[in-house]
Amino acid sequence: MIERLSLQQTIDMFVYVANHMEAVAARLNEADQAIGDGDHGEAMARGWRSAREALDSGEFNSIGDVVSAVGMRMMAAMGGASGAIFGTWFKAGGKSLAEDETFSSEALIILLDHGLEAVQARGHANPGDKTMVDALQPAATAAALAGTRPISEVLPVVAASAQQGADSTRKLVARMGRARTLGERSLGHPDPGALSTHLILQHMADYVGTL
Amino acid sequence: MAKKFINDPQNILIETLEGLVAAYHGRMELVEGVAALAKTEIPDGKVALLIGGGSGHEPLFHGFVGENMADGAACGDFFTSPSPDVILAATKAIHRGNGVLYVYGNYAGDNMNFDIAAELAEDQNIDVKTVRIWDDVYSAPPGEIEMRRGISGDIFVVKVAGAAAATLKTLDDVYRVTTKARDNTRSIGVAAAPGTNPVTGSAFFELAEDEIEIGMGVHGEPGVSREKMIPVDALVTRLMDDILADLPFQSGDRVCLLINSLGSTTVTEMLIINRRVREILIKRDIAVHDTQIGHFAGSQEMAGFSISLMKLDAELQEYYDMPCDSLGLTKQ
Numbered sequence: 021m022i023e024r025l026s027l028q029q030t031i032d033m034f035v036y037v038a039n040h041m042e043a044v045a046a047r048l049n050e051a052d053q054a055i056g057d058g059d060h061g062e063a064m065a066r067g068w069r070s071a072r073e074a075l076d077s078g079e080f081n082s083i084g085d086v087v088s089a090v091g092m093r094m095m096a097a098m099g100g101a102s103g104a105i106f107g108t109w110f111k112a113g114g115k116s117l118a119e120d121e122t123f124s125s126e127a128l129i130i131l132l133d134h135g136l137e138a139v140q141a142r143g144h145a146n147p148g149d150k151t152m153v154d155a156l157q158p159a160a161t162a163a164a165l166a167g168t169r170p171i172s173e174v175l176p177v178v179a180a181s182a183q184q185g186a187d188s189t190r191k192l193v194a195r196m197g198r199a200r201t202l203g204e205r206s207l208g209h210p211d212p213g214a215l216s217t218h219l220i221l222q223h224m225a226d227y228v229g230t231l
Numbered sequence: 232m233a234k235k236f237i238n239d240p241q242n243i244l245i246e247t248l249e250g251l252v253a254a255y256h257g258r259m260e261l262v263e264g265v266a267a268l269a270k271t272e273i274p275d276g277k278v279a280l281l282i283g284g285g286s287g288h289e290p291l292f293h294g295f296v297g298e299n300m301a302d303g304a305a306c307g308d309f310f311t312s313p314s315p316d317v318i319l320a321a322t323k324a325i326h327r328g329n330g331v332l333y334v335y336g337n338y339a340g341d342n343m344n345f346d347i348a349a350e351l352a353e354d355q356n357i358d359v360k361t362v363r364i365w366d367d368v369y370s371a372p373p374g375e376i377e378m379r380r381g382i383s384g385d386i387f388v389v390k391v392a393g394a395a396a397a398t399l400k401t402l403d404d405v406y407r408v409t410t411k412a413r414d415n416t417r418s419i420g421v422a423a424a425p426g427t428n429p430v431t432g433s434a435f436f437e438l439a440e441d442e443i444e445i446g447m448g449v450h451g452e453p454g455v456s457r458e459k460m461i462p463v464d465a466l467v468t469r470l471m472d473d474i475l476a477d478l479p480f481q482s483g484d485r486v487c488l489l490i491n492s493l494g495s496t497t498v499t500e501m502l503i504i505n506r507r508v509r510e511i512l513i514k515r516d517i518a519v520h521d522t523q524i525g526h527f528a529g530s531q532e533m534a535g536f537s538i539s540l541m542k543l544d545a546e547l548q549e550y551y552d553m554p555c556d557s558l559g560l561t562k563q
Contacts, residue, residue: 095315098311099313100308101338101340102340104312104340108347197339198339201370201452205453
């Protein structure tokens with residue numbers, strides 16, 4: 021059981037996520053071909069590659085610094101709607117965690133809650149619009165319900181909720197972004213951004229599982 | 232995979248921009264460290280005009296930087312909006328103390344990234360105002376005009392914005408005139424074959440040999456209907472019915488007309504299209520003030536065309552008629 025992650029473990033966790041997000045690029049591209057322009061995996065890989073460079077070379081005084089660095093690099097390296105959205109998630113989370121020196125379940129709640137709030141303010145998506153919010157919102161709810169339990173117990177639950185949320189987007193008609201124009205034709209396909217949201221949280225959980 | 236005259240696909244964007252800079256003979260330069268361009272001579276106190284968007288639609292957007300046109304452009308990767316740091320760097324490179332107007336096509340990625348950049352610019356005491364272009368009639372119903380995409384009508388809006396920014400003294404005034412140009416511009420398009428992403432080599436969509444899609448977007452966004460190919464006069468008649476009804480353009484109006492190739496559609500075809508467009512406009516008693524025919528806003532070798540109309544009043548006509556010089560549009 022792991023109560024909380026040290027600063028170095030938090031850095032290592034996001035490096036682990038970065039490595040694994042690059043590995044799933046082809047799968048995410050494929051999902052994006054169905055309802056988008058087929059480059060979501062490539063953009064994610066580009067963003068996380070840049071984030072890993074920052075994690076490898078930077079000096080960090082708080083986990084907020086680490087999370088902010090991930091957000092800034094994703095936003096700068098990805099471009100597009102996904103760069104703005106995923107960058108906003110981590111930048112907002114990082115800003116709220118600037119004083120924290122460990123990654124606890126409380127920190128996870130803040131990362132998800134404040135991230136969700138900022139993402140919705142930026143992109144104006146609501147639950148049910150077939151976006152990454154449909155994975156991030158249940159993840160945030162699951163984290164809040166799990167409360168102060170150890171991070172090694174909370175992250176798998178949060179990841180599972182995000183996965184359910186991502187799966188649920190198959191049944192939704194897109195109402196945002198380029199996929200919106202597909203209307204009913206978007207049914208049956210999951211939202212690539214929701215898949216990415218699940219995979220990021222899943223890889224965070226998997227990292228903690230290796231400790 | 233389409234045959235393309237390129238080098239390493241990873242270098243396409245920077246090589247495109249270097250070629251563009253070379254064509255400007257010292258009047259434009261790359262902004263250091265990012266995929267953005269700025270004019271080399273921008274007077275102090277000028278309201279600056281920044282345009283931008285995903286690359287691959289050349290000459291849109293970066294080919295409309297120039298004399299009495301945009302002062303700079305922020306360039307995203309192919310078919311991806313630029314990120315806020317690129318937009319912010321371009322903003323700072325062209326800002327001359329009197330605000331910056333952002334003008335770009337209405338796409339979710341562009342909207343968010345330009346908005347983030349605008350907030351960062353405001354933090355650095357640079358005033359920013361934004362005009363999003365939403366001229367594509369088929370992309371959403373009239374009641375949801377703010378959901379519409381920006382296509383070749385971009386050229387009219389940027390033309391007027393560039394002239395206004397070269398003339399008017401305040402950001403608010405340039406914003407007002409640019410908004411008026413946007414609100415009086417409508418476009419309509421049809422696709423016959425996809426372009427391919429030069430970086431990945433993949434086609435944007437599939438369309439049968441004998442099919443066209445009315446209203447398809449420049450990234451392959453679905454249009455209003457997929458149909459069998461028909462003679463172009465009948466097709467143009469239908470397109471003109473829809474575009475004229477939308478603003479609406481009415482008897483006695485005076486318009487600028489633009490016939491735009493999405494890539495591989497030829498000047499021959501566009502002239503035949505223009506012939507029919509003019510017949511219809513004459514019949515409707517709509518006067519054509521100026522006609523532009525060519526490649527303005529495309530999608531690589533995509534086959535298809537779009538028609539844009541901007542309804543003029545005395546003010547818009549004054550700014551439209553101002554001489555300008557850029558790769559994508561030059562007027563004497």
